[in-house]
Amino acid sequence: xxxxxxxxxxxxxxxxxxxxxxxxxxxxxxxxxxxxxxxxxxxxxxxxxxxxxxxxxxxxxxxxxxxxxxxxxxxxxxxxxxxxxxxxxxxxxxxxxxxxxxxxxxxxxxxxxxxxxxxxxxxxxxxxxxxxxxxxxxxxxxxxxxxxxxxxxxxxxxxxxxxxxxxxxxxxxxxxxxxxxxxxxxxxxxxxxxxxxxxxxxxxxxxxxxxxxxxxxxxxxxxxxxxxxxxxxxxxxxxxxxxxxxxxxxxxxxxxxxxxxxxxxxxxxxxxxxxxxxxxxxxxxxxxxxxxxxxxxxxxxxxxxxxxxxxxxxxxxxxxxxxxxxxxxxxxxxxxxxxxxxxxxxxxxxxxxxxxxxxxxxxxxxxxxxxxxxxxxxxxxxxxxxxxxxxxxxxxxxxxxxxxxxxxxxxxxxxxxxxxxxxxxxxxxxxxxxxxxxxxxxxx
Amino acid sequence: xxxxxxxxxxxxxxxxxxxxxxxxxxxxxxxxxxxxxxxxxxxxxxxxxxxxxxxxxxxxxxxxxxxxxxxxxxxxxxxxxxxxxxxxxxxxxxxxxxxxxxxxxxxxxxxxxxxxxxxxxxxxxxxxxxxxxxxxxxxxxxxxxxxxxxxxxxxxxxxxxxxxxxxxxxxxxxxxxxxxxxxxxxxxxxxxxxxxxxxxxxxxxxxxxxxxxxxxxxxxxxxxxxxxxxxxxxxxxxxxxxxxxxxxxxxxxxxxxxxxxxxxxxxxxxxxxxxxxxxxxxxxxxxxxxxxxxxxxxxxxxxxxxxxxxxxxxxxxxxxxxxxxxxxxxxxxxxxxxxxxxxxxxxxxxxxxxxxxxxxxxxxxxxxxxxxxxxxxxxxxxxxxxxxxxxxxxxxxxxxxxxxxxxxxxxxxxxxxxxxxxxxxxxxxxxxxxxx
Numbered sequence: 052x053x054x055x056x057x058x059x060x061x062x063x064x065x066x067x068x069x070x071x072x073x074x075x076x077x078x079x080x081x082x083x084x085x086x087x088x089x090x091x092x093x094x095x096x097x098x099x100x101x102x103x104x105x106x107x108x109x110x111x112x113x114x115x116x117x118x119x120x121x122x123x124x125x126x127x128x129x130x131x132x133x134x135x136x137x138x139x140x141x142x143x144x145x146x147x148x149x150x151x152x153x154x155x156x157x158x159x160x161x162x163x164x165x166x167x168x169x170x171x172x173x174x175x176x177x178x179x180x181x182x183x184x185x186x187x188x189x190x191x192x193x194x195x196x197x198x199x200x201x202x203x204x205x206x207x208x209x210x211x212x213x214x215x216x217x218x219x220x221x222x223x224x225x226x227x228x229x230x231x232x233x234x235x236x237x238x239x240x241x242x243x244x245x246x247x248x249x250x251x252x253x254x255x256x257x258x259x260x261x262x263x264x265x266x267x268x269x270x271x272x273x274x275x276x277x278x279x280x281x282x283x284x285x286x287x288x289x290x291x292x293x294x295x296x297x298x299x300x301x302x303x304x305x306x307x308x309x310x311x312x313x314x315x316x317x318x319x320x321x322x323x324x325x326x327x328x329x330x331x332x333x334x335x336x337x338x339x340x341x342x343x344x345x346x347x348x349x350x351x352x353x354x355x356x357x358x359x360x361x362x363x364x365x366x367x368x369x370x371x372x373x374x375x376x377x378x379x380x381x382x383x384x385x386x387x388x389x390x391x392x393x394x395x396x397x398x399x400x401x402x403x404x405x406x407x408x409x410x411x412x413x414x415x416x417x418x419x420x421x422x423x424x425x426x427x428x429x430x431x432x433x434x435x436x437x438x439x440x441x442x443x444x445x446x447x448x449x450x451x452x453x454x455x456x457x458x459x460x461x462x463x464x465x466x467x468x469x470x471x472x473x474x475x476x477x478x479x480x481x482x483x484x485x486x487x488x489x490x491x492x493x494x495x
Numbered sequence: 496x497x498x499x500x501x502x503x504x505x506x507x508x509x510x511x512x513x514x515x516x517x518x519x520x521x522x523x524x525x526x527x528x529x530x531x532x533x534x535x536x537x538x539x540x541x542x543x544x545x546x547x548x549x550x551x552x553x554x555x556x557x558x559x560x561x562x563x564x565x566x567x568x569x570x571x572x573x574x575x576x577x578x579x580x581x582x583x584x585x586x587x588x589x590x591x592x593x594x595x596x597x598x599x600x601x602x603x604x605x606x607x608x609x610x611x612x613x614x615x616x617x618x619x620x621x622x623x624x625x626x627x628x629x630x631x632x633x634x635x636x637x638x639x640x641x642x643x644x645x646x647x648x649x650x651x652x653x654x655x656x657x658x659x660x661x662x663x664x665x666x667x668x669x670x671x672x673x674x675x676x677x678x679x680x681x682x683x684x685x686x687x688x689x690x691x692x693x694x695x696x697x698x699x700x701x702x703x704x705x706x707x708x709x710x711x712x713x714x715x716x717x718x719x720x721x722x723x724x725x726x727x728x729x730x731x732x733x734x735x736x737x738x739x740x741x742x743x744x745x746x747x748x749x750x751x752x753x754x755x756x757x758x759x760x761x762x763x764x765x766x767x768x769x770x771x772x773x774x775x776x777x778x779x780x781x782x783x784x785x786x787x788x789x790x791x792x793x794x795x796x797x798x799x800x801x802x803x804x805x806x807x808x809x810x811x812x813x814x815x816x817x818x819x820x821x822x823x824x825x826x827x828x829x830x831x832x833x834x835x836x837x838x839x840x841x842x843x844x845x846x847x848x849x850x851x852x853x854x855x856x857x858x859x860x861x862x863x864x865x866x867x868x869x870x871x872x873x874x875x876x877x878x879x880x881x882x883x884x885x886x887x888x889x890x891x892x893x894x895x896x897x898x899x900x901x902x903x904x905x906x907x908x909x910x911x912x913x914x915x916x917x918x919x920x921x922x923x924x925x926x927x928x929x930x931x
Binding site for chain 1: 838
């Protein structure tokens with residue numbers, strides 16, 4: 052696979068600007084010095100990866116940027132992208148004690164981005180490494196899907212000298228980090244750059260390889276010491292209403308991907324109105340992206356109210372500031388194409404029919420959960436998620452571990468990163484290469 | 496509004512705020528702008544045989560992102576011709592007859608002293624300040640702190656000046672001594688009309704870790720400088736107070752050292768200063784800071800029901816005594832306001848590692864001493880199995896709580912708590928009757 056991966060420039064994604072650009076040195080110092088350096092800090096408790104946040108911020112304050120980055124990477128090797136992708140308002144920043152003090156919480160995500168990007172830049176400028184990758188062992192691990200879970204797992208394994216090969220059926224690695232993050236949070240090229248950096252640990256990525264088709268699962272199980280399933284979610288789910296296959300009706304992740312990565316894709320000039328069906332973060336993301344790209348009227352049509360939306364309030368607030376409108380209690384019934392598309396709904400409570408005209412309709416009601424079907428015999432819960440041991444991420448099938456969206460149904464990137472790390476540590480522990488008790492006691 | 500005017504050993508000033516001798520009082524144009532901004536007086540940048548200054552000259556200590564908590568300089572006395580300085584002093588006094596213009600002086604021989612005193616007084620100086628404090632450069636030539644550190648020489652030089660001068664003489668003392676009372680007493684015996692202190696503290700401000708040249712660097716070398724700014728205020732306060740409470744020394748004091756606002760000034764005055772001098776804060780923010788100093792001090796005096804700033808002079812001195820006079824039966828205990836607590840746990844870790852292990856939390860295992868309170872009288876040489884402490888009340892888990900019986904009332908938790916009013920120290924009846 053090529054180095055210095057970069058997508059063509061003329062993509063719609065390039066029309067966006069970053070909402071939280073990289074801090075300058077002085078911005079970072081000032082922000083880091085605001086941190087109280089809490090003991091047993093609530094931000095760390097809230098971090099799914101368990102990063103020792105007050106320690107890394109204190110290191111930024113002292114000017115020890117490489118030390119700060121290492122503190123982050125110890126727990127989260129995708130520290131660069133998660134710094135930008137994490138819904139910090141719901142996690143570390145939301146837990147910051149300053150919130151209880153009527154003061155602005157610390158911008159932890161931006162500090163993490165500063166520390167990690169600065170340290171990687173130092174590596175490149177000095178031709179040095181933050182981590183010494185150890186001498187190889189005989190062990191090797193196959194990973195299915197090159198999303199954040201597998202990348203995290205493979206990179207932690209590589210740090211301990213275990214050979215890992217990631218198989219990705221797509222022609223780009225990165226999973227949702229490359230295809231699915233709203234551009235104002237993270238550009239695809241930044242995610243690809245992080246993968247380039249991760250590959251320097253020695254992990255291997257083979258793209259365009261469909262496991263179960265090009266290579267059999269049995270083949271992997273026979274030839275590797277362990278297999279990690281990080282296959283994410285499947286295609287966009289549709290509600291199963293008449294007319295949903297009409298042209299102009301999109302799946303949300305499909306459309307987001309086109310905006311981010313497809314340089315041949317543009318929005319039609321006469322695209323004036325888009326209705327987005329759903330209430331999760333993907334619905335909010337695509338609605339906001341379309342509004343920023345200049346679509347005059349973008350509505351989120353949701354079957355319940357804002358209060359029940361699984362999407363984050365702060366994301367909805369931001370989308371509404373960009374002009375997105377919210378329509379509540381509207382349950383989709385049918386889509387009919389006249390000149391434009393007409394979405395017929397009924398009111399959730401009163402049953403009263405309503406109709407909404409638009410040029411496009413975007414369906415954002417979740418994705419298929421079919422990854423578990425790749426491996427025969429895997430125990431799967433009623434929601435379609437692969438069942439794993441919460442600490443080791445072992446599945447019901449010997450040698451098979453799993454993590455990320457395929458075990459949780461679609462959580463944050465940082466959850467996938469933590470899963471991949473947990474699985475890597477469990478494998479290393481099993482092979483006598485890591486004292487897991489010691490690791491937990493000292494680092495989490 | 497309270498009367499802020501002072502008369503310090505015959506030097507009259509509309510308020511107690513003077514520019515200290517240094518870069519802000521280097522020339523006439525500066526001093527006039529300072530007076531326009533509200534400063535009551537200025538001590539002219541030290542005059543003597545003009546010298547050549549080095550470049551660079553200043554270095555600073557930053558603390559947690561706050562710039563210039565402490566400043567260090569290796570600048571010497573004026574590097575401008577004496578004639579020019581005296582012409583400017585004359586012009587300033589002519590235009591600002593009601594403001595106080597003191598001239599800081601530093602020369603070597605008796606003849607030089609007499610000559611420069613005459614010229615300063617001819618130019619219209621309201622008073623003289625003898626620079627026996629500068630701890631860098633000039634002291635290598637037998638002046639500045641080299642004089643201030645030798646009480647006998649200090650006394651003799653002071654008496655020469657006092658005999659010759661027609662205006663009040665302030666002696667500026669160096670803090671680079673074992674006991675400030677020695678030079679203070681010597682100056683008084685020499686006939687000084689007042690004291691100014693502190694001059695700067697001998698210091699190395701830091702080291703450039705890339706070049707390993709200390710700061711401030713003059714090409715590939717540095718030298719010790721004089722340290723000043725907010726960080727030195729406690730040292731200055733003590734020295735002013737020590738002189739003010741000494742019954743042998745009955746001359747007024749001009750307080751100097753880290754004064755940046757009216758609170759600092761009020762503290763110096765309460766500990767015995769009649770006027771206060773400011774340099775670093777002006778170097779940091781400009782002359783404009785005096786507006787709040789005047790306004791704030793005036794409001795404070797009104798609140799204290801004092802009609803003149805002179806009423807405040809020395810008011811804190813009766814409360815300053817030897818350790819041996821402190822009441823050993825007075826006890827305070829920390830209490831944490833659960834409503835205000837934000838859960839940073841800084842008091843917990845500070846008490847656990849840096850004090851007396853009496854703040855607990857339900858969030859953490861505690862392996863420090865716990866059990867029946869023995870006030871530290873039994874050996875604590877084992878690490879005990881950790882326990883989760885239980886609080887009596889229904890406070891949230893993130894709120895630490897104080898074992899009042901173990902608390903020694905040291906104040907540390909209150910000092911580090913980021914939330915004003917969250918930790919308070921409350922008086923408790925003492926259960927120990929201590930006599931020694």
